Amino acid sequence: MTTTTARLAGALAIAATLALSGCAPEPAPMPTPTSSSEASTAPTESAAPAAPTLVPGGSAADNLPFFTQIVASVWAGDGRSAGRSYIDALTAGGFDKAAMQVTEDTSTVGNAAESIQFSVRWGEDCLIGQVGPATGDPVTTVVGGLPSGGCLMGQTRPIDW
Template sequence: MVFRIQRSRGTGGAVAGLTLLVLLVTTACTTQAPEPTTSPSASQESATATSTAESTATPKPAPSFSKTASTAEALRFFDSVVKKKLDADSGAQGRDIVDALSSAGFSKKNMEVTADSTSIGRQVDSIEVSVRWRGDDCLVGQIGQHGFASTSSAVLKTGKCLIGTTRAIDW
C-alpha cells in the first residue's frame, strides 16, 4: 500500500500527514504475527523417532587411563574419576580426590591441590585440583557447593597449573 503525503501551504496538511505516519507505525508495531502451527502427528513422529534413536544408540565406553591419551581424552577420564568419587562421597576433600586420581593412574608428582580449609579453620568454598598432562597441558577441576567443573589449559609460565598457594601432596 502506497500513501502519498502532499505538501500544503498550511499546517493542517503537515499535522494530518504526521498523524497518518504515527498511526501506521503504531499499527505495524502492534500487529501480532500468526502463531506457527504443527500437526500433532508430525510432533509425535519426531518424538518417537528421537526416543527410538536414543534407546538404540550404543553407549560410549567408559573412559580409561592411557599415558598416550590426548588432552581431551585424559580430561574425559579425569572427569569420570572425580565424578565417581563425588558420587560415592559428596563430602570428598582434596586428599580424597588426589587419592582417587592416583589410584586411577595419574601421578601424584604431576598433581596440585588447594587447601580444604581456610587459615582460621573454616571450610573453603571450593577445592581446585590439577594434573599436569604430557608436559604442556593441565587438567583442572573445581569442586564446590555448586558441583564439579573442569577444563584443560596450557601450563602457566611458572610451570604450574594452579595460581596461588597449593598444599603439599606428601602422603
C-alpha cells in the same frame, strides 16, 4: 471472500488435515538377507559407549572424560570435601601424583573451604578440577600450563602422603 482466497484457504485446510491425520507414504520394507554372508552384514544394535579410560599417549583433552569421571565419582561419595580424596582417586586411576597440585581443604581461619581446586599437569597442558559448596556441581577443564611448570596459581598444599 474472493474465489482465489477461498480456494487457497481450502487447499491449506486439506493439507493441514492430511498432515494431522498422518497420511504419508509408508516406508519401504527392509530387504531380507538371502544368504549367510548377507545376514552377517545386517545392521545390529550398537552397544553402549565404553566408559572413559586413561589415554597415556593422548593429550590432556583426550584424558578429560576420564578425569571428569573420577572427579564425579569422588563428588558423589563421602570424601567430597577433602582434596586428598581427589588426589588419591586420580592416582588410583593412573594419573601421576608428582604432576598434581591441590589447594587447602580449610580457610586460614579453619572453616571448610568454599571450593577446592586440584590439577594434573599433562605435557604442556593441565587438567583442572574444582569442587565445593561455592561451585555447585564439579567443574573440570583443560587449560595451558603455567610457565613455572605448575597448573594452579597461589598457595597449594604439599602432596606428601
